Amino acid sequence: MARLKEKIPAQEAAIQALREKVCGTDHFIALAKRYTDIQELTPELLRLFIRKIVVHEKDVKWSKHARQAVEIHYNDIGYMGTALDETQGMAEPA
Secondary structure, three states: OHHHHHHHHHHHHHHHHHHHHHHHHHHHHHHHHHOOOOOOOOHHHHHHHEEEEEEEEEOOOOOOOOOEEEEEEEOOOEEOOOHHHHHHOOOOOO
8 A cells, every 4th residue: 555655645646747748749749730831940940840850979079971860849748759760779858
């Protein structure tokens, strides 16, 4: 019984985090539905949808063809990750 009482606050925090993520996702989708026919990428649109862009160093310095990881962190939903991240073992940022 004591174990269950210890786990309750952690589970409530996890539930609250999920609720916030769902709310953020709903807001992002509502914005995306308003802007379905984007003809030009403007600074205003970037600020509306993107919180930050993280560009990592290349695997091989001074190479023109080396891969370079780029993370796009969206407003309301955060970093989504890619299948490439999983295959290369990149840790998903918080």
